[in-house]
Amino acid sequence: MAETNALPLVLLTEQFAKLPGIGMKSAQRLAYHVMRMSDKDAEAFANAVLNVHKNVHLCKECQNYTDRHLCPICDDDRRDHGVICVVESPQDITAIERTGEYKGVYHVLHGLISPINGVSPDDLKIKELLARINSGTADEVIMATNPTVEGDATAFYISKLLKPLGVKVTRLAFGLPIGGQLEYADEITLYKALENRSEI
Amino acid sequence: MAETNALPLVLLTEQFAKLPGIGMKSAQRLAYHVMRMSDKDAEAFANAVLNVHKNVHLCKECQNYTDRHLCPICDDDRRDHGVICVVESPQDITAIERTGEYKGVYHVLHGLISPINGVSPDDLKIKELLARINSGTADEVIMATNPTVEGDATAFYISKLLKPLGVKVTRLAFGLPIGGQLEYADEITLYKALENRSEI
Numbered sequence: 001m002a003e004t005n006a007l008p009l010v011l012l013t014e015q016f017a018k019l020p021g022i023g024m025k026s027a028q029r030l031a032y033h034v035m036r037m038s039d040k041d042a043e044a045f046a047n048a049v050l051n052v053h054k055n056v057h058l059c060k061e062c063q064n065y066t067d068r069h070l071c072p073i074c075d076d077d078r079r080d081h082g083v084i085c086v087v088e089s090p091q092d093i094t095a096i097e098r099t100g101e102y103k104g105v106y107h108v109l110h111g112l113i114s115p116i117n118g119v120s121p122d123d124l125k126i127k128e129l130l131a132r133i134n135s136g137t138a139d140e141v142i143m144a145t146n147p148t149v150e151g152d153a154t155a156f157y158i159s160k161l162l163k164p165l166g167v168k169v170t171r172l173a174f175g176l177p178i179g180g181q182l183e184y185a186d187e188i189t190l191y192k193a194l195e196n197r198s199e200i
Numbered sequence: 201m202a203e204t205n206a207l208p209l210v211l212l213t214e215q216f217a218k219l220p221g222i223g224m225k226s227a228q229r230l231a232y233h234v235m236r237m238s239d240k241d242a243e244a245f246a247n248a249v250l251n252v253h254k255n256v257h258l259c260k261e262c263q264n265y266t267d268r269h270l271c272p273i274c275d276d277d278r279r280d281h282g283v284i285c286v287v288e289s290p291q292d293i294t295a296i297e298r299t300g301e302y303k304g305v306y307h308v309l310h311g312l313i314s315p316i317n318g319v320s321p322d323d324l325k326i327k328e329l330l331a332r333i334n335s336g337t338a339d340e341v342i343m344a345t346n347p348t349v350e351g352d353a354t355a356f357y358i359s360k361l362l363k364p365l366g367v368k369v370t371r372l373a374f375g376l377p378i379g380g381q382l383e384y385a386d387e388i389t390l391y392k393a394l395e396n397r398s399e400i
Contacts, residue, residue, distance in 0.1 A: 026221060054208075
């Protein structure tokens with residue numbers, strides 16, 4: 001293959017194949033697509049890649065990606081700065097914002113504690129979270145990490161650090177997903193749904 | 201969404217979403233992945249995009265993409281320049297080369313005749329094919345366009361132009377795919393397999 005294809009195309013294919021969820025076949029299709037773009041469109045694409053590295057950094061307050069000093073959520077006086085929702089990644093913020101229900105602010109950890117992958121608490125934005133709590137505006141922290149072993153462990157670790165600071169720490173509710181079917185629910189989800197049942 | 205995400209990230213997401221087979225969700229995941237790359241890796245990615253436009257052009261002979269004057273196949277004296285395999289796209293060459301059986305050269309049309317999509321014969325590299333035949337080295341042209349309405353029509357159209365030039369024109373064989381099952385074959389494939397049966 002490398003012998004008959006033009007080297008720049010092979011190199012671009014390799015670049016695409018490094019991206020998550022893209023195999024060699026898709027990568028080749030994408031490389032050929034870029035080849036067929038106009039010069040102007042290819043330049044716009046390359047510039048978009050460079051611009052996220054040039055102009056995007058972490059919000060000083062919540063550690064989400066932003067191109068301003070403070071991200072639009074931290075900079076918004078109508079949001080409730082007394083409630084901080086702690087998430088693993090910026091994508092989780094997008095998901096929660098889609099509900100349209102949450103009016104507080106966020107804190108992005110940029111990962112979860114995972115000894116197996118060599119991620120220790122020091123690699124996450126936990127110090128920054130403690131500093132925010134110590135500065136004193138928040139009275140509730142919602143742990144919204146994923147309901148996985150690592151997500152639970154991270155939530156537990158952080159809650160142990162936060163409680164002595166006198167802040168209320170809560171965790172997202174776990175149970176049956178809306179629209180799901182009992183017979184297809186796994187045992188742990190069903191157990192959680194039973195355990196956390198509420199009166200109607 | 202656009203309100204809470206950094207603009208450069210939104211722009212990069214839009215760029216990824218323009219690529220074939222990539223929806224908004226995947227595009228966002230890819231944009232965040234690029235954000236997490238090192239500056240050096242992001243630059244390498246952007247340069248790979250720009251380089252295909254700067255350094256890759258069409259082979260003067262077969263119209264495949266190449267970064268040299270002639271592509272490695274046209275430039276190879278060990279290939280049989282008497283047989284030209286006509287394909288729709290450069291990817292088809294990669295597929296045929298994988299068989300390791302074909303020793304001739306290629307000609308890339310860069311599309312198929314398709315009145316519905318406004319693609320006329322003039323938009324394809326047919327003139328270049330006729331010029332190659334007229335220059336006189338080829339004695340067989342294999343029409344290897346896809347077995348679709350447009351692929352068949354294009355093969356038929358080109359064969360009508362080539363026959364008066366005294367060149368042998370052939371078409372790929374159609375029939376049951378190896379490893380396939382009769383009961384799942386569609387009617388047309390099965391009809392072709394019956395029609396083109398051979399003695400054993």
